[in-house]
Amino acid sequence: MVTVTINHKVYEVEEGSTILDAAASVGIHIPTLCYLKGINEIGACRVCVVELAGKDKLVASCNNRVQEGMVMYTNSPRVREARRGIVELILSQHDCYCSTCVRSGNCGLQRIANDLGILDLPYQRELPVSEWNKRFPLIRDFSKCIKCMRCIQVCDEIQGMHIWNVANTGSRTTVDVTWNRKIEDSDCALCGQCITHCPVGALRERDDTEKAFAALADPDKITVVQIAPSVRAAWGEPFGLPREQATVKRLVAALRRMGFRYIFDTNFAADLTIMEEGSELLEKLGRPEAARFPMFTSCCPGWVRFLKSQYPDMVGNLSSAKSPQQMFGAVAKSYYAELLNVDPKRIYSISVMPCLAKKDECAQKVLNDAGVGQDVDLVLTTREIDRMIRAEHVLVSELEEEEFDMPLGVGTGAAVIFGTTGGVMQAALRSAYYLATGENPDPDAFLEVGGMQGWKEASFRIADRTLRVAVVNGLGNARRMMESIRTGRTTYDFVEVMACPGGCAGGGGQPITDGAEFAQVRGEQLYELDKENTLRFSHENPAVLGAYRDYFEKPLSQRSHKLLHTQHKKWECPLSPYLERNRSDEAY
Template sequence: MVKVTIDNKNIEVDEGTTIIETAKLAGIEIPHLCYLKGINQIASCKVCSVEVEGINNLVTACNTPVSENMVIHTNSPKAILNRKKAVELILSEHDARCPMCIRSGNCSLQKLSNDLNIRQLPFTEYIIKQDWDENFPLIRNSAKCIRCMRCVQICDKVQDLNIWELSGTGLRANIDVSGYNSINESSCSLCGQCITHCPVGALVERDDTDLLREAIFDPNKTVVVQVAPAVRTAWGEEMGLAREEATVNKIFDGLKQIGVDYVFDTTFSADLTIMEEATEFLERYTKGELKDRPMFTSCCPGWVRFIKGQYPHLVGQLSTAKSPMQMFGSVMKSYFAETLNKDPSEIFSVAVMPCLAKKSERERDLYYKEFAGHDTDCVITTRELIRMFKIANINPKTLIDADPDDLFKDGSGAGVIFGSTGGVMEAALRTAYHSLTGENPSADAFKVVRRDSEKTGLVEANFKINDIDLHIAVVNGLANTRKLINDLENSKKHFDFVEVMACPGGCVGGGGQPIHDGEELAFTRSKNLYFLDKNANPRFSHENQDIINLYENFFGEPNSHLAHQLLHTDHYSWQMPNVSKNEELYYSTID
């Protein structure tokens, strides 16, 4: 422990603690832009510079450790002047048309500029503008980039994909796609973590709100909307609602107010996914297909893009079950359309998702009888949903708890926890246990697979059901996933069933969720889903009455011919770019 004085406050901290973390412990917030604890401590912005007695030059607080009897001044005249000049220099290379920026009001640079009372720039402006494919789900505006390197570090250290790199020097330095590729040629998983960690509006999702709005006003379209489990954990954060107030039912009310025809909860199709995936797993396990390699879950499109781009030889190990979003769209374009006596092309299927990769997943084809199109027509993120509510001038305090529409009202607790890492595995095991024994386990019998802290990236567990010994793993974050796969390939580990989610914490920490700069809220949001599960009735997917009715009236049974036609997918029908290059790189890393 070392004793430090910071802004006239005495504090004792562990040796090696940085100045910025010491200040935080003392209740002092040192302004910063590029800093992300444990991820990005390169002091590129210089905004966090502070004065230390006995040292002539200012030091950067984010990467300077404290020492015994150090005396620090975070807001001395010298520190404030330097901070202001640093921000002015950044602004001189930043498109500062804030009213037209999607991050206006939630931008660290904008807030810092206002706090420092910057009203004009003493420097000549130099803005870099690069072309970008505006149809790609992830949009980059180079004119907004402040070269903080956060996107580079998140992609390298947390997701291990290395999509971004710093190119050029001096005024020409810029962040670009690695290897001189376009973003379409890259191996981007579309996890969106670069977006949620960007302090400004340089990285955003492709906005599809106009597409939804056009469908709402089209008299020939019946607009049906599904809302994913993770969305309910976060949408209230920007609407001024406490977590317990921000129910999914209020989202339903808001959607109806903006003109949507039918609203549903994706927990329904999460239960449907479990019926198909659990049945498929037991079938593949009993056939001996999983002796060498496990079956992987397939409901996370970021993970699917990752395995198809990085380990294409393992694609056959993916469950063929579609994601809950896709399954719901397939049911909308078939059973639901027939129930309404409408052509599938008249149904406009919308998904509200916490995920950027879902915008890519919606491109997958659907063929049913004479219909050839997509199961999902439009995907909007949680952030886009909030923007639509604000555009419609909806007062969140006046929203009521509206029920989802008929036919698909029911959802189980097992479906709700899909939004958190470990949720898919836990839900599947609950139903697999019932399939094998004919009775339900305790609903919390498999809770060991849950993430028990913010840092948990991998959970391993063994379960014995009758005479079957199951070895399972749950992993979140793509760097953790890469390590797990390499251990599997090197025979260091063996599992029968593995759940993978691309985003740290799962969908609750998805790239389409509300942005809180410097805060990681996935773990907190997950607790909300487990609370809902604990108080749900039923808590098992196979007890969802609407699911039971759907099989009795339409599909017959899980993994039936019709179920395979509508609820399963061919993972070989498309591939990621640079597959052969990535395959060669993969084999070079195997011992």
């Protein structure tokens, strides 16, 4: 510890800590726009400057460290004047139409400008303009970018994708897609981490809420909506609901109040995925000479885009099982249409997902196996459904809980943990053990592959074989694992990969709280829901068993293959510019 004086008071703070962290440790807030601990500590915005006694120049608090006897002022007249001037300059190149911004009320720049009492600008406003494909799931608004570099650092340091970089020089400096590409031609995985770490509204998802409202208003459409596992752990955050109150059943009530016809749980399809994927794994293990190992999970479309763009020769290792979202869409327009006795063309399938890549996934031309257009018509992020709830003036805190519709509203605890890293693997192992032995394991026997660690390995004895597995979250970790597999340093039978750190709980479509990471908290909530569930094995889901009995016959049946599996090689995705261009078409 060292002794420092902050704003005329003496404190003991940790030696070697930054001024920013030291001040925070004693309850003193220093505003900042660009800072992300351990990721972006470059002092680019200069908003966090402080005054040090004996120093002529103000210093950035985010990358200067405390020293014994240091005397500092975090909000002196000199600091306030400098900070105000810096923010005014930023605002002079910023689209300040806050009422039409997706981040209004949740914007770092807006908050700091309000705190500083900035009511007008002394500078002429010059807004940068650039074209962008508004049909792409990821939208960038150049007129809102504050050049904080967060998106670059998150994409480079955490995800290892290098999609963003600095373009131009001087006052024309901005952030743009690398290699002088258009975003739709890039190898962006659509993980959305750049969005969740942007302090302003320069990056956002393509807004599809008007399409959803139009479907709700169309009397000829039967709206069928599914809610992903991780959404239940996050949707209530923007409303200030305590986590114990922001239940999925209260979200069901909100959606029903808005006019959605049938409301189901993606957990049903997650359990269905386990039945298909687990059976596929056991089939491959039974004929290893004809199979490719490791088998990769295929639930995460961000991971699928990554694999196709970075390692196209290994796409054949993906499980052919569709993601739960796509399985549900196919089921809704086939099996469920028969249960309703309606024309499947009338069903309009909507997903509420924590993810941007799901918007791209549902549009893939190959995912139309029910034969009435795309199996999933529309994907809304958690943020979008929250905006729709606000637009409908639904007071969620006053709603009573309501149940999902049946039969596709039944899900198990194994399906709930699909929403966090390691959950798919645990769910798969629970059912694979049963399918191989005829007995249920302890549902908590595979907790070793849980947790926030970026790359986890484990071995489990199932029947007469030892299964070697790995679980990875975050694309930077995925790349390290892939290189290890390709060079032969590691060998696995089964691998789960989630594109986002922490899995879907930290997805790019989840609510944003600037400077806070909630993936672990949300993931822990999903594990609690698993433990509270009376059903903890996918193979015990009565609705899934009923669907096999009445429609699909069994896992990997002919109808199952048609509706619940896909050919990933037919997905469209640009190659990484780092790959050799002379790869044969057959390789990918």
